[in-house]
Amino acid sequence: MALDKPYKDVPGTTIFDAEQSRKGYHLNQFCMSLMKADNRARFKADERAYLDEWAMTEDQKLAVLARDLNRCIALGGNIYFLAKIGATDGKSFQQMAGSMTGLSEEQYRDMMIKGGRSAEGNRYIGEDGDAQAHHQPQGGKKD
Template sequence: MTDKPYEDIPGTFVFDADRGREGYHLNQFCISMRLQKNRDAFNADEEAYLDQYPMTPDQREAVLKRDWNRMLELGGNIYYTSKLAANDGINFQELAGIMTGMGREAYRDMMLHGGRPIEGNRYKKEWGED
């Protein structure tokens, strides 16, 4: 991926054309979870079902470990990866709580009160990260 100005947003993986190409097979797998027959096959044998999708080893590992943030970093689209979460009984609000490390209730409370403050959250350099 090339350097882009929005790569400096802390905790954010912007889904752009490059990330979409990188995550194509991961996203194809995730969107397959919208059909019950596919969920049944995946739940019966995750490894075998994933063999249908030529993901990178890192993508495959992220799926198997349910490493939601890593899936996004590796090209996953949040709306597609949420199909896998739904298969696991995790709704979108719970998923956001998991991904932020806040938990569902704290995440919900934050959002009801205007979301994360912008101060200190604009750039990674504000967090001391590169």
Template sequence: MNREYRDIPGTYVMDGQHCRKGYHLNMFCMSLNKAENRDEFRKDEAAYLEKFKLTDEQKTAVLERDWLGMLRLGGNIYYTFKLAIFDGRSMQFVGGAMSDVTEEEFRQMMVSGGRPVEGNRSKKEQEQSNG
């Protein structure tokens, strides 16, 4: 279905379709709630991921810590953040990585009020301003 929110750049709404796409990825992330699973993942990340029905793209995103890629592939930020916590990373670090800025630059952007609205309202608006 064509949803109006699909036109908002950088937005991955957890609607039914996106939720189904990321179900196994999110269940992997939830598994990190248990210490024994974290220990097993720490020993051999790739082998641990084989316990879940992840796509090859999802496995690669996890192993490379492609935070934005995980969201695009159905990850829910609240679940994928469990992996960031496992790595000892802050929400500002993850936000910076997804925004292509440093952790401190991201922190300062948030303190200053966030991203400017101009150019971020819709993908159509971005296309028009680019060209």
């Protein structure tokens, strides 16, 4: 029986739940392997050959090769594991986050300093301006 997942209604958000964990197990294990210097060196020497040692899907391998972190997340990657790829490439977490939003590192930093993205339009896919109305707890009253 599938679990109810009301969080699937949040636009642009992938929640790392048990389903995502299962989907990304080998991708995340690959990422963790990059904690060892020898593995980082082998990966950088021939990325495709190193990826082929892992039981990842072809889509996961291609997403890693393209450094498409958003796609990696959709395919089960956990951002904390994926950060190992960025570190292997000499990128900061801020640089990685910027690449995931389509912003430069500086643009991303400035946006975050100013308080981040607006929540307007980013609460629920079905939202029509009153997020409270759409996700009222059972028995809760609507203002």
